[in-house]
Amino acid sequence: MYKIDVVVKNETGLHARPASMFVKEANKFTSEIIVTKGVNEYNAKSILGILTMGAKMGDNITIKAEGEDEREAVDALKSLVESNFGE
């Protein structure tokens, strides 16, 4: 298992286009990927889950993955969030 904390910094948050970019990226990996916000866990590969999470600008989230490509998956998602989704 590999995990990392990251702060959402883009204005939109994990919503609309960024949310679907995030989910599409997560689906490129075979590992199980979970995003935690507060005490709640969400499936990174589920658009409904990520939208429900509603992470906004300034929110702290944890991305953790378990599986063959766990490290690559977490790193890829982290840099996507840190790139502010091109906003």
Next chain:
Amino acid sequence: MLKGIGASPGIAIGKVLLKKDEKIEIEKKNINNTEIEIDRFNDARDTAKEQIQELHRMTLETIGETEAKIFEAHRMILDDPDFLQQIESEIKSQEINAEYAIKKITDAFIQIFENIEDEYMKERAADIKDVSNRLINILQGVETADLSNLDEEAIIVSEDLTPSDTAQMDKSKVLGFVTEVGGRTSHSAIMARTLEIPAVVGVDGITEAVNDGDIVIFDGDEGKIYINPEDSIIEKYKNIKKRYEKFREKLEEIKGAESVTKDGFKVELAGNIGTPQDLEAVLRNDGEGIGLYRTEFLYMDRDSFPNEEEQFEAYKAVAEGMNGKPVVIRTLDIGGDKELSYLDLPEEMNPFLGYRAIRLCLDKTDIFITQLRAILRASNYGNIKIMFPMISSIEELRQAKEILDNTKYQLRKEGVKFDENIEVGMMVEIPAVAVMSDLFAKEVDFFSIGTNDLIQYTTAVDRMNQKISHLYNQFHPALLRLIKQVIDNGHKENIWVGMCGEVAGDPKLIPILIGMGLNEFSMSPISILKARWLIRDLSQKDMKEMVEKVINLPTAEEVKNFIDENIK
């Protein structure tokens, strides 16, 4: 008579087909073999995916790419691991039938999504509902919304129309539609205009007021709806409809013809658009360009500013779609009466005289620069021109141009390509500018006269105020004098002058504008062919003489009467 919002022009007369969203009663059943039930669910899911793929293909072919995207969202939901897992585990743990499990899980998601005050989430809730209904209908063997095979022509009346409904609709049998919800920019309204089917939306109570088989007449311009009207009204509207259709047919014949007067004065007839989707209507009506692309729609119905990339894609799509024909992009015209939920602006006493459009952009330059970058980048893909709204002084114009120059400089430094010769123009909608148009003309490549605001500012009449609406008059001699002055001053400096307000498409005033030598007319796409038909029958020389007489008349009433009597 009921009244709604006229969403797509034309007269519809016919029998009602009431499409009530059937509340499908779903029984909860106990299932012993949940494995088989899960297989049933997965089979339904496969069928749903096939249907959605087909709808996607059909929509892409008959309607367009943007509309087709909705079905991509539906497919994403059908592949969503959370959605699938929760339904499967619900079936397994509760030992219940798939239909019931689907309903329970989707209802929970819909509730979460609908409870978030956000247009985007509400649209997704509608997507989830659409997908869930499809699955349940497949499981129950119910043929979905049979708008695809209507026995006879009908006017569709419903609460709302989903993208699935409109995609499947048999366009040859649908005379028009009336919906309970929606505004001019709602999905059903946009679809109606795209398909050129008359429609009225936002009609409170219509699904209760009519029954299947009722005769309904409606006018998609005015939004009036008559239910089981008297014979005299039916006759009246039949005549209007006949005239309208004959006229549309005649207009078809002048597609491809030049917009030129009998004595050789050639003009450009362009369309006003709000979104890339509107492009199709411009092309279908043989528009020779886009005279006004209102970019504010990109900023509305969302919860943050659109980024550069998003804007670039939209502008590029329009530039490419017009295939080298001119596209005038107006920079953000927001503030005043047009608000953005994510931009907190204090309420103003006089919003039309307030903090809006270029005033806001020159203050919040980061918003302005993002848009200018996107426009400049898109200019590499077509014939784009930039237009600034609400300029009231030379200083503002210079300031806006300076920001534009800096943005160009920055792009060059980054090695980003754009049209180095991009034309820069401005709206003429404030009397101060019209009066000084001789000097403004030296500093821009074109003028576009915005008559809606020019009338209200010239005559000090709030166009939203019902009490004084009789004073808002496009035949006011002061307006005509100002327009003439602007055109003359523009031509003295060899720049072209266009118009993008309602007046540009007004059949009574088009002859006068031809006489004044207006070069470009930008209007609702549906008015373009009518304007061309009119112009081809005019002589500019005669109209010049009319202009001399008209601008010396003292009242709007006399102007209107003079035009009625002298120009047929």
